[in-house]
Amino acid sequence: MSDDAHLISLRDEVRTWLEANAPKGWRDAYAGMTHAEFAQAQRDWFQTLVRGGYAIPHWPKEWPGGGRSLAEQKVIYEELAQADCPRLLLSFVSTYHAASTLMECGNDTQKARYLPRILEGETWCQGFSEPGAGSDLASLKCKAERRGDVYVINGQKVWSTMAQYADKCLLLVRTNSEGAKQAGITFLLMDMKAKGVTVKPINQIQGDQEFCEMFLDDVEVPVEERVGEENAGWAVAQATLSSERGLTLMELSYRMRGALRRVAGLIRQHGRENDQGILRDFGQLVARVDSACAIADQFLLNRMNGIERVGDASVVKNTYSRVLREYSLLGLRLGGLEEQTRHAITYGDLNTGNWMADFMNSYAWTIAGGSEEVQRNIVAERMLEMQREPKGWAA
Amino acid sequence: MIELSELQDAASKAFPADQLRPERDAAWQLAAEMGWLMMPVSEEAGGLGLGRDASATVLCEMGRVLGTAPLISALLTVQALGEASELTDQQGWIERACAGEYIAMNLDRATISLGAGDVLDATLPAVPDADMASHTLVFGPEFCALVPLDAPGVTVTERHMWDESRRLFDVTVADHTIEPGMFLAKGAAATAIGDALRTGLVLAVAADSLGGAAACLSMTVEYLKTRRQFDRPLAMFQALKHRCADLKIELGAAEALLWARAGDEAATTTDIGSAKVLACDIFRKIAEEAIQLHGGIGLTDEHMCHLFMKRAMLNLQLGGDLDVWRERAGRQVLASFAD
Ligand SMILES: Cc1cc2nc3c(=O)[nH]c(=O)nc-3n(C[C@H](O)[C@H](O)[C@H](O)COP(=O)(O)OP(=O)(O)OC[C@H]3O[C@@H](n4cnc5c(N)ncnc54)[C@H](O)[C@@H]3O)c2cc1C
Numbered sequence: 263m264s265d266d267a268h269l270i271s272l273r274d275e276v277r278t279w280l281e282a283n284a285p286k287g288w289r290d291a292y293a294g295m296t297h298a299e300f301a302q303a304q305r306d307w308f309q310t311l312v313r314g315g316y317a318i319p320h321w322p323k324e325w326p327g328g329g330r331s332l333a334e335q336k337v338i339y340e341e342l343a344q345a346d347c348p349r350l351l352l353s354f355v356s357t358y359h360a361a362s363t364l365m366e367c368g369n370d371t372q373k374a375r376y377l378p379r380i381l382e383g384e385t386w387c388q389g390f391s392e393p394g395a396g397s398d399l400a401s402l403k404c405k406a407e408r409r410g411d412v413y414v415i416n417g418q419k420v421w422s423t424m425a426q427y428a429d430k431c432l433l434l435v436r437t438n439s440e441g442a443k444q445a446g447i448t449f450l451l452m453d454m455k456a457k458g459v460t461v462k463p464i465n466q467i468q469g470d471q472e473f474c475e476m477f478l479d480d481v482e483v484p485v486e487e488r489v490g491e492e493n494a495g496w497a498v499a500q501a502t503l504s505s506e507r508g509l510t511l512m513e514l515s516y517r518m519r520g521a522l523r524r525v526a527g528l529i530r531q532h533g534r535e536n537d538q539g540i541l542r543d544f545g546q547l548v549a550r551v552d553s554a555c556a557i558a559d560q561f562l563l564n565r566m567n568g569i570e571r572v573g574d575a576s577v578v579k580n581t582y583s584r585v586l587r588e589y590s591l592l593g594l595r596l597g598g599l600e601e602q603t604r605h606a607i608t609y610g611d612l613n614t615g616n617w618m619a620d621f622m623n624s625y626a627w628t629i630a631g632g633s634e635e636v637q638r639n640i641v642a643e644r645m646l647e648m649q650r651e652p653k654g655w656a657a
Numbered sequence: 658m659i660e661l662s663e664l665q666d667a668a669s670k671a672f673p674a675d676q677l678r679p680e681r682d683a684a685w686q687l688a689a690e691m692g693w694l695m696m697p698v699s700e701e702a703g704g705l706g707l708g709r710d711a712s713a714t715v716l717c718e719m720g721r722v723l724g725t726a727p728l729i730s731a732l733l734t735v736q737a738l739g740e741a742s743e744l745t746d747q748q749g750w751i752e753r754a755c756a757g758e759y760i761a762m763n764l765d766r767a768t769i770s771l772g773a774g775d776v777l778d779a780t781l782p783a784v785p786d787a788d789m790a791s792h793t794l795v796f797g798p799e800f801c802a803l804v805p806l807d808a809p810g811v812t813v814t815e816r817h818m819w820d821e822s823r824r825l826f827d828v829t830v831a832d833h834t835i836e837p838g839m840f841l842a843k844g845a846a847a848t849a850i851g852d853a854l855r856t857g858l859v860l861a862v863a864a865d866s867l868g869g870a871a872a873c874l875s876m877t878v879e880y881l882k883t884r885r886q887f888d889r890p891l892a893m894f895q896a897l898k899h900r901c902a903d904l905k906i907e908l909g910a911a912e913a914l915l916w917a918r919a920g921d922e923a924a925t926t927t928d929i930g931s932a933k934v935l936a937c938d939i940f941r942k943i944a945e946e947a948i949q950l951h952g953g954i955g956l957t958d959e960h961m962c963h964l965f966m967k968r969a970m971l972n973l974q975l976g977g978d979l980d981v982w983r984e985r986a987g988r989q990v991l992a993s994f995a996d
Binding site for chain 1 (some may be wrong): 809882893897899902903905906910913916917932935980984988
């Protein structure tokens with residue numbers, strides 16, 4: 263079968279499967295769910311996808327549903343977006359961040375122990391950020407002391423997404439305070455049920471409790487749970503952070519393209535089909551959303567051809583996050599006072615049509631995963647090669 | 658099949674980035690020698706049979722160097738010649754046009770009346786480089802024809818544009834009888850040619866804008882890297898870095914959209930119009946910022962900043978203004994979500 267024919271048949275296969283298996287009417291069912299109910303719904307949906315063979319297309323081929331080429335992965339995500347399925351949020355850290363870290367840097371015992379559990383639904387969270395270490399992640403302070411064959415951890419983590427449901431945590435700790443800050447970091451796999459782990463969900467502006475604080479008091483982590491060597495955790499963390507390159511933003515851009523339907527609905531609902539100003543702003547948004555789709559596609563096509571220039575991912579991310587903001591702002595403008603009335607939030611999507619909630623959620627994309635400003639630094643300094651500021655500022 | 662990247666390489670070798678505003682007549686000759694005028698003509702008719710993305714690729718490179726030769730109009734008219742159904746000696750016309758005989762067309766909306774006996778009265782605004790053209794193509798309701806610029810009743814007057822990288826002329830035609838063999842097409846076939854010309858113009862201006870935008874941004878970034886104030890290169894100031902990064906990011910998105918649309922045969926004129934919105938808007942923004950970020954030198958006639966700025970401002974006006982395309986894109990998508 264030619265490449266194209268093969269992808270077309272895969273597309274048909276995924277579409278047919280989704281018609282039979284994707285949760286129907288999930289938006290109504292999810293509206294007003296508690297966060298815990300949402301987490302359960304996510305577990306169920308993940309297991310359905312695992313059974314269908316579409317949950318881990320990026321894993322190697324020994325795994326059921328794994329071994330998909332990037333082109334095949336793209337087809338699968340396009341179809342998930344097209345079918346407007348709930349997004350996989352709860353399993354994201356486990357299937358991408360944890361799995362890639364283990365596959366790239368874990369030892370055989372760790373892989374054999376954890377990869378099957380991830381497929382069975384074990385959930386993971388990421389414990390990188392701290393109150394004092396955000397964009398400057400390498401300045402993290404959460405301390406680990408080696409005592410025999412355990413590390414004893416003391417410190418605090420923050421903004422850890424869905425940590426309240428997690429079984430395991432990808433944890434970055436400081437094992438050496440001398441020398442370069444990157445050189446004293448160690449990467450551990452921490453059991454969330456271990457003694458001394460306290461997780462507190464954080465109340466967020468949209469009424470959600472998506473991320474958590476984590477307090478670690480004398481938590482013991484066995485040395486065999488270390489990934490890579492002691493003090494070599496920074497390089498491991500890079501594997502974690504680059505685990506997902508482009509597919510999510512492509513999927514999300516396509517979802518936003520489909521969700522332009524919601525803006526169109528508002529235009530009709532408010533009788534503004536012939537309001538030239540609104541039509542122009544809508545047309546501008548359409549062009550921007552289409553450009554976000556086009557650049558996400560281009561990034562993936564380049565990767566399929568082995569091309570990835572430094573900064574490309576930053577351009578894609580900032581394009582998406584900006585356009586997402588523009589999208590929600592137009593919705594708010596059209597929605598008027600009604601959208602200032604608090605409606606229950608629907609989990610599982612960023613373009614829900616609850617415009618204030620969508621607007622607030624759009625900040626996740628301009629702040630997390632390397633903020634918009636940090637991406638600008640990358641584009642300026644590494645793509646445009648503008649000179650870096652001298653290091654070593656001291657108050 | 659010629660790859661777009663090969664075309665791009667050839668164009669950037671023939672017109673190196675450091676030679677802005679190449680002399681027009683030499684540039685025109687070089688473009689003809691490179692075979693560019695044959696790109697839009699089908700292989701059966703002796704052309705290269707390349708798609709609209711090929712023309713866009715070359716035009717983008719010409720935008721980069723503020724190209725002065727009238728390739729936007731020439732590529733469109735040669736394509737129209739290829740699509741002609743009634744033209745006498747069509748093959749001869751195509752050969753001459755491919756070899757460098759320039760057939761012009763108006764880039765702004767014409768006023769046209771075609772009376773009994775095919776007597777034409779017309780005002781054709783914004784005809785590029787009419788001084789070097791033998792004919793101009795007139796496309797009106799249900800007809801498309803060639804008018805010799807030296808015919809009696811035809812006047813050609815240069816407009817003095819702010820943008821000196823292009824020369825535009827106004828052509829008027831009074832009481833001119835179109836010879837039967839000079840019609841490219843009539844009726845629906847002519848309307849189709851006219852539509853293709855209008856769409857092609859939108860794409861061409863968008864491509865030119867992206868080339869200009871990229872060149873202007875890199876010129877500006879290079880300047881910031883070398884200009885020192887406060888004992889450091891200006892490029893080190895984050896306020897300036899972030900402005901440049903945002904321009905680069907917006908340019909990247911505009912480029913992605915344009916190349917996706919240029920390569921998509923199913924893209925509607927409105928879809929191309931959306932690509933023009935982003936392309937011309939980012940060219941305007943980059944050119945506007947370029948002057949600011951160059952400081953005083955950016956206001957001098959000697960520096961290239963203003964040439965980019967003036968071309969960016971002109972491009973906004975060619976091929977339909979951005980608000981028109983925004984509105985059409987809005988209507989198109991609104992209609993697509995009809996339920
Ligand atoms: C929704 C969400 C989910 C998250 N999930 C997780 C998770 O699961 N696990 C985890 O470990 N972390 C998570 N994070 C944390 C995220 O990685 C940090 O928020 C991010 O790194 C920014 O750090 P900060 O919040 O401390 O902001 P700061 O770094 O304090 O930044 C504050 C402001 O200063 C700007 N700034 C910072 N440095 C620079 C600079 N060099 N130049 C210019 N401007 C700068 C920033 O862009 C921002 O605008 C999440 C965050 C969000 C919003």
